[in-house]
Amino acid sequence: MKFLIEIIEQSLESAVADYGVSDTWKSALGPSREKGQADVTLPCFVIAKELKRNPMEIASELAEKVNGEFHVSATGGYLNFKANAEWLVDKVLKWEKPSPNNQILIEHTSANPNGPFHVGRARNAILGDSLVRLHRLYGNKVRAEYYVDDMGKQVAVLAWALENLSKEMVNQILSDRDGMNPKWEGKPDHETVRWYQAAQALRSENNQEIEDAISKLVHDSENGNDDVLQQFENAYKPVLDGMLETLSRLGIGFDTFTKESKFVVDGSVSTLMDELSSLEINGIAENGAQYLDLGQRGLKGKTEFFYRRGDGSSLYATRDIAYHIWKWSQTDHLINVLGEDHKLQAKQVGLTLKELGHEVPEVLFYAFIKLPEGKMSTRKGNVVFMDDLLEEAKFHAAEVVRELRTDLSEEQINHIAEAVGVSAVRFNITKVSPDKGFTFRWEEALSFEGGSAPFVMYSHTRACSIANKVGKDANLESRGEIIDSVYELARSMGVFQDKLEISVLDNKPHIFANYLLELATAYNAFYRDCHILTSDGLNEFYYALSEKARYMLGIGMEGIGVIPLEEM
RNA sequence: GGCCCUAUAGUGUAGCCUGGAUAUCACAGUGGCUUGCGGAGCCACGAACCCGUGUUCGAAUCGCGGUGGGGCCGCCA
Structure with missing residues (x-):
């Protein structure tokens, strides 16, 4: 406080x-x-x-x-x-969210456009988007950015497969795997990932001809070959659209998309490599490849950081540095959301940026989500698709709503179930500390009891219900007797700003998610003890508190992508 | 083999930087609460600092040594 x-x-x-x-x-x-x-x-x-x-x-x-x-x-x-109770209540009722109004660019998700989102990859998007939303709630001006990996091996494999494999061949190659869920027929990410998987299966048989063809594509793209880049774009664009559709269902959107190839085509990568080669920590390998000896800058383990191949072309990390230099030209403050597998790479990029006199971005790293039987892999196909999870969650939510609310139409149930399903899925991922890994379990992901989104949503809905019955704005100047549960609610509301600030400044959305559970709990106790509408009429003081709590719950929920419903 | 992250009740989580009270909060569990602004709720009760060791009047917190889980160590992305 x-x-x-x-x-x-x-x-x-x-x-x-x-x-x-x-x-x-x-x-x-x-x-x-x-x-x-x-x-x-x-x-x-x-x-x-x-x-x-x-x-x-x-x-x-x-x-x-x-x-x-x-x-x-x-x-x-x-x-x-x-x-003091009166003082605290006064503070809380007069609270308004501040507006630091800092410019900030948050890059998140940036998944390779080669297949549908699975639950593991989605942790990035959900954490990243929560960060975006929390920063906005905190009063900052945020630009959410997706870095499109439109070159390199993953896309090359996809492009090669689409060019060289027929649907029959794909089906035959993948005949020993589970088929596609018919539900997603026509959704391009689900359709196209099979070409990717088939190509990967073929590659595992050590077919040199295929490897050569793919290598050629990779190198052509890295040299900025327009035709190949266009071929790549034709391959990945529909997949990316399918992926974005899934994200949009989760309430996740982006302000800008930046293509990796941009920095090759506009020459900034080659300028960068020249600049790097003049640094004192630059080194040259026998075949002409170049690296920086970051050991001299404190990097432990493997100290050579290669940024130019023997043939003169750039590497992924090199382009990432060019990208970062560009990002710094766009904003004062930078945050990246990355999986923990990128820790070393991020360290290399950071040290290099520093060497060049740039600032180092903040990074939110997260550990992976695994399945009880092991880790998820798009390539191997042992994944839980986000699309499937959302469908299951919605189905499950609809069952609950139908049981509880016999008065609603199927259309209304559908609307509520979608919101509950999406919110629950997001919340269950958001509430866990990013640097702790966790195992995905269906029964947990679909649990709407306990510390879950519907609990918070329900409190908010109750407050909405009261507001609708009262039918007028609350008078926030009203004061009255402060009994225990009023005091406790005020205490909870009093730390809203603190919790938000910690979550934003430390990149820890889970702190805020857990806080919302507390706030909802405090509201529920208040709701029980303090009747706003009684036979004597309206209690203005209680109504003022309820409305302020409703407001905080509402903006708080939106801050982590939980959908505030008026009715559920 | 080297480097990094991580370990708090059945589950999730706070506290660790800057040592100090009976270790926070929520869910699940057990027991209770139906004339009630929406019972997806409320109340009560049990339940945890990975192990060892050192420093200290005092260690979840600091040092050292282990163990379990995860990640990385490509002229891949």
Whole structure:
């Protein structure tokens, strides 16, 4: 509760000054560990140590000296502060979201356009989009960008397959695998990925002719051959469209798409390579390939970072550096969302950017989602497609809605089930800390109980229902008796800004997701204890709180892509 | 083999940087709550710091050594 800490610090300032100790106590003043006892706590051990006195005495003395819009108590060396109820409620009802309005570019997803999204790849998109949304909620100006990998081996394989394999051949090559879900017939990412998989199967048989053909395509594309790049685009574009359709269902969209080939075609890659070759840490291999010795800049392990092949062409990482230099020309602040397999690469790119005098982007790394039987692979085909998961989630949600709401039409049920399904899928991925891996389990992904999106959605819906019944705006100036559950709700609402800030500044959407569960819980208890509409009429104070909570729940849910419904 | 990430109740999660109170919150579990603004709810109760060791008055937090899980170590992307 930052606004509480501020006034406490002011008040403590003079009291502590009497002791003549250093300022280190300020960093110790923070959110209380014992939530039941206090909002903010100052452990007095540091001060006591400096004075060589008993911390319990210090705490008691300080408790006598400070005063403000809070209750203070000293227990066992701790100075505990609890916000004054009236003051806190006033703060909360008057809260408005601030607008730092920083320019920021977030690049996320950027998946190779060679097949449908599976749950593993989707973690990037869901985390990235949550970051985009949370930054916007925080008041920043965000541009969401997708880096289209329109060259290189993956696309080459796809383009080769589409050029050289008939549908019959593909079906035959993949005859030992599960067929395509008929539901996705005609959806280009699902259709086309089979060509990709068939080609990969053929390649695993060590067919030199195919390898040569693909290599030629790769090199032509890397040299900026227009015809080949066009052939690639024809191959991947429909796949990308199919992928974007899935993302759009998840509420994920982009402001700009930038093609990797752009930096080859416009010459910036070759300019970059010349620039790199003049650096003092540049090295040249026997066949003319060039690298930077990043060991001299502190990189451990493999220290040679190759950016130019023996034949003079660029590598993926080289183009990534050119891309980053361009990105820095577009924005003041940069965040990338990357899988943990890109850690080394990101380190190399970062060190190189630094060497060139550029800044290093912030990166949100995430661990992979695996299946109980092992990791997912588009190439091998052992994946859970996001399209399938969304369908299952919707189906499951519809069953629940149909049971609970016999008064609704199928059309309404369909609408609600879609929102619930999408929200639940997103929430279940968002609530987990990005740097922890997890195993995908159907029963968990489809669980709408517990700490899931529908729980939050339901609280919001209740608040909407009340607002509809009242039928007018709340008067946020209204005040009234503050009983326990009102106070607890106000405490929860009071940390909205703190939780948002932590999530945004530390790139941790899961913190905010977990917070929304708390806020919803607090609202539910308030809802039970504090009737807004009674036989005596409308309780204006409770209604004001309910409306502010509804507002916070609503914008909070949108901040992580959970859809706020008025009815469910 | 080397480097990096990770480990907190059945599950997810906070706290770790900057050592200090009975370790946060939520779900699941068990027991309770139907004349109630929507019961997808509410209340109560059990339940955790990976192991060892060192430093310290005091360690989830710091050091050292292990173990489990994940990732990387291509002139691939």
